[in-house]
Amino acid sequence: MNNNLKNLGFDSWFQDQLNKSKLEQFQIARITSVHKESYSVTNGDHEIYAEVTGKLMFSADSPMDFPTVGDFCFVQILDDNSLAIIHEILPRKSILKRKTAGKKVEFQAIGANIDFAFIVQSLNADFNLRRLERYLVMVREGNIEPVFLLSKCDLLDENEVHQKINEIYREIPDAQVFAFSNETNDGLAEIKNLLATGKTFCLLGSSGVGKTTLLNNLLGKELLATKEIREKDDKGKHTTTNRQLLILENGSMIIDTPGMRELGNIGVESGINEVFEDIAELETQCKFNDCSHAQEIGCAILEALENGELSEERYQNYVKMQKESEHYEMSYLEKKKKYKELGKLYKSVQKHNRKNKGL
Numbered sequence: 001m002n003n004n005l006k007n008l009g010f011d012s013w014f015q016d017q018l019n020k021s022k023l024e025q026f027q028i029a030r031i032t033s034v035h036k037e038s039y040s041v042t043n044g045d046h047e048i049y050a051e052v053t054g055k056l057m058f059s060a061d062s063p064m065d066f067p068t069v070g071d072f073c074f075v076q077i078l079d080d081n082s083l084a085i086i087h088e089i090l091p092r093k094s095i096l097k098r099k100t101a102g103k104k105v106e107f108q109a110i111g112a113n114i115d116f117a118f119i120v121q122s123l124n125a126d127f128n129l130r131r132l133e134r135y136l137v138m139v140r141e142g143n144i145e146p147v148f149l150l151s152k153c154d155l156l157d158e159n160e161v162h163q164k165i166n167e168i169y170r171e172i173p174d175a176q177v178f179a180f181s182n183e184t185n186d187g188l189a190e191i192k193n194l195l196a197t198g199k200t201f202c203l204l205g206s207s208g209v210g211k212t213t214l215l216n217n218l219l220g221k222e223l224l225a226t227k228e229i230r231e232k233d234d235k236g237k238h239t240t241t242n243r244q245l246l247i248l249e250n251g252s253m254i255i256d257t258p259g260m261r262e263l264g265n266i267g268v269e270s271g272i273n274e275v276f277e278d279i280a281e282l283e284t285q286c287k288f289n290d291c292s293h294a295q296e297i298g299c300a301i302l303e304a305l306e307n308g309e310l311s312e313e314r315y316q317n318y319v320k321m322q323k324e325s326e327h328y329e330m331s332y333l334e335k336k337k338k339y340k341e342l343g344k345l346y347k348s349v350q351k352h353n354r355k356n357k358g359l
Contacts, residue, residue: 004045007251022088026074051083071090094143096112097138117201150177202255282301
């Protein structure tokens, strides 16, 4: 495998999954940005406008079957490196996904083949442990290593910063946490040291927490536009409007994502169990297998809540996320079943019409 692909993160894991016979017909490229009906890809030498084949488009059962930022794909490169045709998505090592915003119950792929997720919250009004847990479930479900970055540390004194960090450690003991300031550059050197060559990172967080400014600082230039936040509520507008993969000078890669106002999760049982491992373990210690954790004698959850071993807020977030995930997954599977039945009916009608035409 050529060095260009290795530099793009195409490591031994991908090589082990690769159907090498297809290299006679196709090249491998990585998706660097997603637009409404087109893509940009790179093969390490050229950034190329790209489109998917009709076969890939019409065989897709859900948005997850389309390329997303960070995907490696089999492509044909045409017209002197001015056009790429995407034929197939290669297996994904990791995938960051969420429920689409609004009432629609569908998966939305945010990025693929990500090694580390920088989960950014500001240390002022945006700081929220429950939202951090939501991001953490999403990241763990996708097989991605999380790193918490706390921005605007210049707005608090040192003791207040340590207090916020310790709040995270109490709930998530194995967390990696770094406080920084885009204004004073405090902590930026430590973040830059995390950016390993050939590894892919992504930035997650609400609008207004300083993700775009941080990215410009990591890039070492004002590549992306930033916007002021509203003073009354510390909220910002979406500066990033589409997902894109950017390559830094040291060879690391960062996927920038729009700020997320909704963090719905579908079918994230493994992510929830990993993030809330302590609660899952307590449930196994209850006296009764069908314990509702409401009033039963011998309930380990109630005992942990009473003696302060488990916080009420953390437990309620766990219950809420479980119910939400199960509800969305059920709705999603019901919709998939309905579409499958409609597809069978459509094919049956087509077959019937062809048969009648042959008479």
